[in-house]
Amino acid sequence: MAIRIFVTGGTFDKEYNELTGALAFKDTHLPEMLRLGRCRVDVSLRTLMMIDSLEMTEADRALIVEQCRQVPESRLLITHGTDTMVETAAALAAALHPESGKTIVLTGAMIPYAFGSSDGLFNLGSALSFVQVLPPGVYLAMNGRCFEWNRVRKNRETGVFESQ
């Protein structure tokens, strides 16, 4: 089963720049994470952008939607900042007709993968599993759970994704 992974940045891929002392993006850690997980799923990975999701514009979202529409794969995983993951999921759900037959799962992390004690590897394993078995639709996979795009919100006090 072929799975397309689109990388958009988010906490997942943030790194510590030791010269400036600030958090920044360099390359994605997804290939390293898939290697660490000894992943044998057939995935093709493409980085669409490397940004904080609070800075994601409508044009960025339009690009993500367009890419999801164009690729031949019917199962897609998107790594994304958690702050506006729900907005991007909504944009995807609005643009993709159900008959497109695409299963899209967005996931992210609360702690950068590079920081050692990240939830990223757990979330990646989770999202990659949900995307293989769920019926067409747009979903968020966080905290070991999977939510339909219109039934979830991020609780900003706790950092946890909740049903709504």
Next chain:
Amino acid sequence: MAIRIFVTGGTFDKEYNELTGALAFKDTHLPEMLRLGRCRVDVSLRTLMMIDSLEMTEADRALIVEQCRQVPESRLLITHGTDTMVETAAALAAALHPESGKTIVLTGAMIPYAFGSSDGLFNLGSALSFVQVLPPGVYLAMNGRCFEWNRVRKNRETGVFESQ
């Protein structure tokens, strides 16, 4: 959705004993791993044994089967050494009637969680996701994939689980 996790040991939970220089079991790392993954799935965890799966006896397997039969949960995850994971899956499939309605997913790790660069967290996220959505049956979740119990083998040369 309530999920029962049974811990049986395996590489997942091996630790380095710094006084003897040998690998050994102490307590399970599952609660710490679920915390790290910020898991919000409703799980109850019980340690059935802490052993290397090469040392698992028929009596041990009978105990695992009996426990799976007795618990009220219909979705179960078992952490298990990779060497005989397929045997335990077969024992479960033989003993549990399909009408029991139980979805059981076995998972493990190639590198101990305590060793920093483990595939364990990825596998746990994966198994916990598959167990929530798959229909009744006995499965193995490894390498980001999920296999029905009677269609998989561990390739001992490569350490990878393969369809057969």
Next chain:
Amino acid sequence: MAIRIFVTGGTFDKEYNELTGALAFKDTHLPEMLRLGRCRVDVSLRTLMMIDSLEMTEADRALIVEQCRQVPESRLLITHGTDTMVETAAALAAALHPESGKTIVLTGAMIPYAFGSSDGLFNLGSALSFVQVLPPGVYLAMNGRCFEWNRVRKNRETGVFESQ
């Protein structure tokens, strides 16, 4: 041999706040680091402040100097942000008479200890060793080397401490 450790913050102790996505200070990691290093040196540790050294004021430096003067120990280690470590060392050298007989070693880190791939543990092992054997004076221990306070500068392009 009794050693006094003063914690002042710096990159050493920075953490990632997963709710805000910013770097921040909570408690010092020094006790955990000493445990990890199985340190058996007789140390007493006190946190004087938890700040970025770019925000260290003259009043903060006066406090550090005063504390170094007052404690009975003649061997002191100070954890400190790298950006103004040299300034604090100069303040200490100016205030403490050589006949005070105190050996003071400042050290820090380029990557937060909590981020997994830190130089902090190496620097701590290094500083704690230099402070046990060097004659009275004020020193900086970074990059495995030890510099007298007035013969070193931080190269901000490379993040490396150099003789000058």
Next chain:
Amino acid sequence: MAIRIFVTGGTFDKEYNELTGALAFKDTHLPEMLRLGRCRVDVSLRTLMMIDSLEMTEADRALIVEQCRQVPESRLLITHGTDTMVETAAALAAALHPESGKTIVLTGAMIPYAFGSSDGLFNLGSALSFVQVLPPGVYLAMNGRCFEWNRVRKNRETGVFESQ
């Protein structure tokens, strides 16, 4: 100041072989550890052997002694298994005349560096610092302390090196 590092193996460099489930040696982690510590000391590193120190023979020790004698550097650091570190130190002290002017520091680790929570980086920073400043002689650097070769023993109950 030029420092020679001789690698002999020991817990420092043990790795987990995921196919056999056993601990084994591959390459030394010293270069990676020096990189992580952003070490700027001028070191030349050579691997003499990669063995558990319980398996070190008299011929192995003779080789180490001979190498220490031959190299031009007067400051040497040896990574070594902790179980027979004292024996090798004694062999070095017996063979090297004090007038050779060599400062030799042996160090090791209780937990393999590859296992994430190792004392190795702390010990390396410590040993590398002691070797730069101590007068000629043979020493052991463990637990943040430095011992003359004939005044130390490993307490096998606690894993701690103690004065004697």
